[in-house]
Amino acid sequence: xxxxxxxxxxxxxxxxxxxxxxxxxxxxxxKTDLEARIRQRDGRVWDESLAAGAQVPELTDxxxxxxxxxxxxxxxxxxxxxADEIVASGYSRAVVLGMGGSSLIAEVWAEIxxxxxxxxxxxxxxxxxxxxxxxxxxxxELATTLFLVASKSGGTxxxxxxxxxxxxxxxxxxxxxxxxxxxxxxxxxxxxKLARGQGFRRIFSTPPAVGGRFSALTGFxxxxxxxxxxxxxxxxxxxxxxxxxGAGENSLRQNPALALGAFLGEMALCGRDKLFxxxxxxxxxxxxxxxxxxxxxxGKSGFGLVPVIVEDGDELPFRGQDKGPAGDAVYxxxxxxxxxxxxxxxxxxxQRSNEPFVLIELADKIDLGREIWRFEMATxxxxxxxxxxxxxxxxxxxxxxxxxxxxxxxxxxxxxxxPVRLVDxxxxxxxxxxxxxxxxxxxxxxxxxxxxxxxxxxxAIMAYLPQTESLKQVLRDLRKNLLSSCRxxxxxxxxxxxxxxxxxxHKGDANHxxxxxxxxxxxxxxxxxxxxxxxxxxxxxxxxxxxEALWHRQRRILxxxxxxxxxxxxxxxxxxxxxxxx
Numbered sequence: 121x122x123x124x125x126x127x128x129x130x131x132x133x134x135x136x137x138x139x140x141x142x143x144x145x146x147x148x149x150x151k152t153d154l155e156a157r158i159r160q161r162d163g164r165v166w167d168e169s170l171a172a173g174a175q176v177p178e179l180t181d182x183x184x185x186x187x188x189x190x191x192x193x194x195x196x197x198x199x200x201x202x203a204d205e206i207v208a209s210g211y212s213r214a215v216v217l218g219m220g221g222s223s224l225i226a227e228v229w230a231e232i233x234x235x236x237x238x239x240x241x242x243x244x245x246x247x248x249x250x251x252x253x254x255x256x257x258x259x260x261e262l263a264t265t266l267f268l269v270a271s272k273s274g275g276t277x278x279x280x281x282x283x284x285x286x287x288x289x290x291x292x293x294x295x296x297x298x299x300x301x302x303x304x305x306x307x308x309x310x311x312x313k314l315a316r317g318q319g320f321r322r323i324f325s326t327p328p329a330v331g332g333r334f335s336a337l338t339g340f341x342x343x344x345x346x347x348x349x350x351x352x353x354x355x356x357x358x359x360x361x362x363x364x365x366g367a368g369e370n371s372l373r374q375n376p377a378l379a380l381g382a383f384l385g386e387m388a389l390c391g392r393d394k395l396f397x398x399x400x401x402x403x404x405x406x407x408x409x410x411x412x413x414x415x416x417x418x419g420k421s422g423f424g425l426v427p428v429i430v431e432d433g434d435e436l437p438f439r440g441q442d443k444g445p446a447g448d449a450v451y452x453x454x455x456x457x458x459x460x461x462x463x464x465x466x467x468x469x470x471q472r473s474n475e476p477f478v479l480i481e482l483a484d485k486i487d488l489g490r491e492i493w494r495f496e497m498a499t500x501x502x503x504x505x506x507x508x509x510x511x512x513x514x515x516x517x518x519x520x521x522x523x524x525x526x527x528x529x530x531x532x533x534x535x536x537x538x539p540v541r542l543v544d545x546x547x548x549x550x551x552x553x554x555x556x557x558x559x560x561x562x563x564x565x566x567x568x569x570x571x572x573x574x575x576x577x578x579x580a581i582m583a584y585l586p587q588t589e590s591l592k593q594v595l596r597d598l599r600k601n602l603l604s605s606c607r608x609x610x611x612x613x614x615x616x617x618x619x620x621x622x623x624x625x626h627k628g629d630a631n632h633x634x635x636x637x638x639x640x641x642x643x644x645x646x647x648x649x650x651x652x653x654x655x656x657x658x659x660x661x662x663x664x665x666x667x668e669a670l671w672h673r674q675r676r677i678l679x680x681x682x683x684x685x686x687x688x689x690x691x692x693x694x695x696x697x698x699x700x701x702x
Contacts, residue, residue, distance in 0.1 A: 126383070128376045130483075133383050136476040137447075142386035145505065146379055155375060158500060159186055165504050182511035184329035185496055188337040189360035189489075191327075195342070196353045202322060203346040207238060212261040214347045216244045217282035218270030218340075220416075220620025221332025222304070224409050225492075226270075226344035231405035232485055236349025240266070246617040248278050248662065250646040250655040251586035253285065257646075263293050266321075266347070267301045270340055272332045274309025277520075278616060281648055281658060287318065288649040304339050331511050332620075333413050336492045351486065358489035363497075377494045380478060381501020384450065387476055388418070388425050388506060392450045393632070394578065394609050398430045398470065400456040400463050406488055410452075410495060412621035417499045417510040419625025425502070426578050426625065426632070428609040431596065435603070436470065448576055451477035454491070457484070515627035515669070519619050522665025527653060562680075563697050569634065569678045570701070573606035577632050580622065584615035584639045584663040585687060594691045601698040602636075616662040623666065627673050635670055638691070639663045640682035 125140050126133040135142070149155075154165065161180045163170045170176065184191075206214075216226045223246045230242040245256050259265070267286055271279040283301070290297035298319030305311040306328045315323050324339040335341070337359060342352045365375055384395065395414060397407045411427040418425045430436070437449050451470045455463070470477050480491065503510030573579065579602055585591050599610045613622055615637075626633055645656040653661075663679075670677050682690050 126379050128379075130481045130487075131376045131380070132479050133379065134471075134477055135383075137474045138387065138390060138392060138476050141390075142382045145382045145386055149378060149382065149504075154501075154504065155378060158183070158497075158504075165500075166507060166509050168507070178331070178512040179509050181329050182331045182334070183500075184327050185331075185334040185337070185493075186363070188327075188330065189356050189363045189493060192337055192342065192356055193353070193360075195339070196356065199339070199342055199346040199352060202343070203239065203349075206240065206266055206347060210264055211240060211266045212264040213259075214240045214242045214266045214268060214344065215256055215286075216242065216246075216268045216270055216344055217279055217286070218244070218268070218304075219246050219276055219278050219617060220412060221335050222270035222272060222276070222279070222340050224333075224412055224621070225336040225341035226268075228405050228409050228488075229341065229345045229350055230348065232403055232488070233345070233348065233350045239349035240347045242344045242348050245282055246278070247587060247614060248281065248616055248655050248659045249584065249586045249641070250644060250659075251588070251641060253282070253646055253655055254644070255586075257286070257289060262289060263300075265300060268304060268344060269301055269311060269315070269320075270304040271309070271311050272306055272326060272335065272340075274305045274311030274314075277658075280311070280314075281651075281655070283314075284651065285646070285648055285655075302343075304343065333416055334496050334511070336409065337489070354486045355489035358486050359493040362490045363493050377497035378501050380494065381498035382505065383476075383478065384425060384498065385502040385505025387450045388423060388502070391576075392448055392476060393423075393425055393629075394428055394448045394450065395425045396428050396430050396436065396449055396451045396609075398451055398453040398466065400454060400459040400482075402459045403454060403456050403482065403485060403488065404429075406454070406491070408621075409492075413495055413499055414502075415622040415625040416513055416516075416620075418502055418506065418508065419622070420512075420514060420628035421506075421508045422628075422630045423506045423508055424625045424629030424632075426609065426611075426629070427622075428578070428611060431599075433600075436466075436473075437607075437609075447475065449475055451475055453477060453479045454482060455479060456482045513624045515673075516619065516624050518627060518669035518672075519623060519662070519666040522668040523661045524665070525668075526661035526664040527657070562694070563701075565678055566694060566697050567701060569636065569676075570602070570605050570698070572676050573608050573634055575608070577606075577634055578609040578611065579606060579634045579636065580626060581610065581612045582615055582618065582635055582637045582666070583612065584637070584659055585641055587614050590688055591691075594688050594695070597695050598691055598698075601695050605698050605701065615666065616659060619662065619666060626675065627669055631673070631675060633675060635675055635677040637663060637667055637677060637679040638682075638687070639680065640687040640690070642683075 124132050124134050157165050161183050163174055163176045163180045216223050223244050227244045235241050269283045290300050299321050301320045303311050303315035303320050303323045307325045326338050345352050399407050407429045414425050414427050453467050499510050595612050599612055602610045642656040645654045647654050667679055
């Protein structure tokens, strides 16, 4: 059995073939009382150049998540009462209109916890693709749908576009359309003003000093959970127990959250920057929340932990495959008691390898509350190791700027900017860090793209497509074949939602990514009321803006833009080309 560096009641850490230098880091943190300094909002934890007591936007004013397990207890009764009110009023479902941190945790609860009898199923809309919007609008129970308009800033373009579309729909069938809408936003935001003006049923204020991806234990996560009957008081109590472990006079070496952060931060420093997320089947949807938290918080200033969600059947790169003993993998396993014996065997295989790993054990699904707080504190600690601000997202704005420029061109001319570099199926081009290669056919473009992959890289499939089961399956097939062809980790993200998640990592890390952008299925459009753009225009501009942001950062990118009705068949063709190249 391997030697373990660290062990608590429900977490073990082993460095494997990598140095255990993180234990020295933890010891140093104990001497300097890092736990107390974080709780005191000392910005010097992340930026040593700051003066004592300096107040820094998006740093020292983004730490109220620390106390949420306690402070949100006071909101439980109101949230549960509101859920009862909604059920009694005859509503049949709830739809969250939001992006990134405003919606991902709601998706986690919806996919992990069954709807309690008498409560509401919760659906999430976080795609501007017209097919995705149309599926929500086509439901027979539109009149009995409660829309949760979720935006911390209150100005998120996608969220406001969703609201305008569905408010118009509801106003055509009800005299009081505002009764079908609830706002989740910071006090004083434009969304709050809009909600008051349009007569929303309720406005739930969210804490201004909690960033979006750290807001899972605020109303963004707790209200959707309450509507589907999840025991939110128990979720908070689970988080409260671990939040109290490092407080007071407890030894920091016994603090599991800071231990995890020290370990992952030191692994990133020594080149172990691929974090393989291995989650038990019943809690696997939690991985998408972890993905955003870790990628958007650490992927900046030339650093970045790359979360890789491990799928069934994936070949795990043990023993430093392709790179010898100094591999770039770290394994993070979340095991649920009594879940799946085959999964338990995978965990045992990881433990027998000589790769660094973390194993966290959950007694039941309610323990996810504990894991939310653990990973938030661990992420703050990773930032302390890397000396980066884990609470900002400086490169996310780049894609938004590009999207606004594309929209402005469309509004002026009625056309998107000429696709100088964007692939349209006949004129295939691929960009690299220091060169630009033009090819004449799809097979040639794919070959050039695959050959760019080097040990230490990763590939990100960026699909600006609707999240249908058929498309998900063909994308999984594509991912599997890219894994086989390139021998580097491959991730899948649906646009534009990933722009509020892994998009920061793509643009802010040390340029280890190769990006395959896929656009299409825009033949059936949806107009927005009183707007000079449609959903198809919006998602096309977002894809364009993301492409330009990556291009200007000299990222390696191949973009495919299919103006056909059946993108699935085109993707299947790519899979066959990759198989043939072998």
